[in-house]
Amino acid sequence: MINHHAGRRVLMSEYTSMRVGGEADFFEPEDEAGLIECVFMCEDNGKPWFLLGNGTNVIVRDGGYHGAVISTLKALGGAEVKHDDGGTPRATSERSLLVSRYAASPTNKEDADINTYEVIAGAGESLARVCRVAAEHGLAGLEALSGIPGTVGGAVFMNAGAYGSEIADVIDCIHVYDVVDRKNIMLPKNECGFGYRRSGFREIPDIQNGGRYIILSAQLSLKPGNRDDIEARMAEYTKRRNEKQPVELPSSGSFFKRPVGDFAGRLIEAAGMKGARVGGAQVSEKHAGFIVNMGGATAADVLTLADEIKAKVYETSTVRLEEEPVVIGV
Numbered sequence: 619m620i621n622h623h624a625g626r627r628v629l630m631s632e633y634t635s636m637r638v639g640g641e642a643d644f645f646e647p648e649d650e651a652g653l654i655e656c657v658f659m660c661e662d663n664g665k666p667w668f669l670l671g672n673g674t675n676v677i678v679r680d681g682g683y684h685g686a687v688i689s690t691l692k693a694l695g696g697a698e699v700k701h702d703d704g705g706t707p708r709a710t711s712e713r714s715l716l717v718s719r720y721a722a723s724p725t726n727k728e729d730a731d732i733n734t735y736e737v738i739a740g741a742g743e744s745l746a747r748v749c750r751v752a753a754e755h756g757l758a759g760l761e762a763l764s765g766i767p768g769t770v771g772g773a774v775f776m777n778a779g780a781y782g783s784e785i786a787d788v789i790d791c792i793h794v795y796d797v798v799d800r801k802n803i804m805l806p807k808n809e810c811g812f813g814y815r816r817s818g819f820r821e822i823p824d825i826q827n828g829g830r831y832i833i834l835s836a837q838l839s840l841k842p843g844n845r846d847d848i849e850a851r852m853a854e855y856t857k858r859r860n861e862k863q864p865v866e867l868p869s870s871g872s873f874f875k876r877p878v879g880d881f882a883g884r885l886i887e888a889a890g891m892k893g894a895r896v897g898g899a900q901v902s903e904k905h906a907g908f909i910v911n912m913g914g915a916t917a918a919d920v921l922t923l924a925d926e927i928k929a930k931v932y933e934t935s936t937v938r939l940e941e942e943p944v945v946i947g948v
Contacts, residue, residue, distance in 0.1 A: 625686060630678035630947075633670065633687070635767065636909075637868040638917040639678030640947060642687045650834060653693040654795055657832065660686050661797065667828045668946055671742060671769030675776060675870055679947035680917045690771055694742030694834060697770075699735060699755055736790065737838040741771025745778070745785075748838075753852060758843035759788045761851040765859045767871070771833045775819050776942065777812050781855060786812035788838045794831040802834070815875050815942055864902040868911035873924065874939040882939055883907030889930040896923040921945065 630639030647653040660667040666685030670676060735757050739748045749764035762783035766773060773785045774792060789812075792805045811818025819831060859865065874882035886892060886906040894901045898915030901923065902908040909920055909927075928939045 630673075630683065630687065633689075634673035634676050634678060634870070635868060636677055636870045636915075636917075636920060636943075637911050638680070638915055638920055640680045640682030640917075642678065642683035642685070642947075644687050644689070646689045646691070647693045649693050653688060653690065654832070656686065656688050657797060657828065660828075669771070669828065669832065671772040672744070672767060674766075674768040675772060675778075675943045677870060677917055677920060677943050677945045679921075679945065681948035683947040690742035690769060692742065694740040694771065697737060697739035697743050697748055697751065697835075699737050699751070699757070735840050735842065737840055738793075738835055739770045739838060740835045741769060741774070741833045743770050745770050745773050749852065752840055753845060753848045756842055756845045756848065757840040758848050759838070759840040761848055762855055764852045765856050770836050774810075774833055774836050775817060776815055776944075777817050779815070781858075784812075784814075785836070785838075786810075786817075788840060790837040790839045792833060793835045793837065794833055796831060797828065798830050805831075820944070862905055864904045864908050864910050867902070869902070869908050870943045872907045872942060873909045874907060874927075875942055877937050877939065880937065881907070885931045885935050885937055885939070886927055889927075889934040891927050891930050894923065894926065896920075896926065899923045901927065917947075 625643040625645045627641050628644040630642050631637050633644070645656050647656050657667055659665075666683075668683060668685060668687050669690055670687050671690050737748065737752060737757065745766050745768055746764055748770060749760040752760050753764075762781040763773070763778065763785060766778050766780060768778060772778070774789070777784050777786050779785065786807065789807045789810070791807060792810055794803060794805055795801070796803050809818070811821060819829060819833060872882070874886075876882055877885065883906040886901060891901050892906040893903050895912070897919035898912050899919035900910055900912050902910045909923055911920075924941060931937055931939050
């Protein structure tokens with residue numbers, strides 16, 4: 619359980635991948651019960667709250683967040699791999715990824731066609747780590763997502779994707795805590811409102827204040843495959859990402875959603891905005907779909923540049939670009 623006084627003032631630039639953002643009260647509960655207790659502390663005191671994983675798709679404004687930012691990394695880490703025979707995974711002594719011995723790939727094609735494996739991944743677990751463990755156990759379906767730097771909870775929240783795949787493709791259900799009714803429930807995939815870079819968890823009236831559901835874990839359904847082939851596909855996606863994206867500079871990933879029938883990067887480049895700069899924020903010279911922090915950027919720099927990009931793209935193509943990152947704070 620958390621100590622109610624364990625929150626501390628931090629600069630959110632230290633906890634977000636864009637490296638911008640003002641101060642907030644920051645809490646790091648040790649377990650699920652502590653995280654829920656922290657949320658109730660906020661609810662009972664009328665204090666806004668926001669759950670944060672790796673901070674890879676979140677921008678906090680320079681005035682900071684006037685509420686509690688609650689980290690999921692310690693409280694909701696870990697995962698299990700479970701065969702569809704209903705067996706219980708063999709736990710390890712550490713709070714790490716739990717993998718059952720019977721998660722080895724089936725030895726014949728007939729079994730491969732009918733067997734599935736459930737991977738139950740905590741919302742605070744690194745998506746990249748879940749992808750690696752799945753590959754190590756010959757489980758296919760996550761390869762294209764292996765380079766996404768966020769957590770499982772963040773990936774579910776925005777239905778993260780890459781190279782034509784998205785996490786909703788492999789989701790069975792989401793385990794959540796209902797803050798209103800104060801109980802754990804399971805939401806099947808068809809009740810999660812998944813769409814392109816969105817989910818029902820993100821489409822709430824006021825994203826500044828937590829929402830009704832706390833994503834606790836995601837139950838993923840994967841198919842057995844050949845480990846070498848799976849790892850080779852992951853390596854190829856990693857190579858493509860490193861060659862084409864500005865992974866060496868702080869950013870929040872692809873800044874704009876892909877418009878129907880086109881690419882944000884192509885439209886931005888065609889509008890003459892590649893390399894455009896506001897303060898320390900710049901449209902990447904390597905990939906125009908990214909805004910990068912060249913050093914000393916503020917959130918205002920990033921958001922001003924984003925507005926300039928949207929205006930220029932609309933002027934040259936009549937396409938209205940939409941940001942991917944969640945923006946909070948004042």
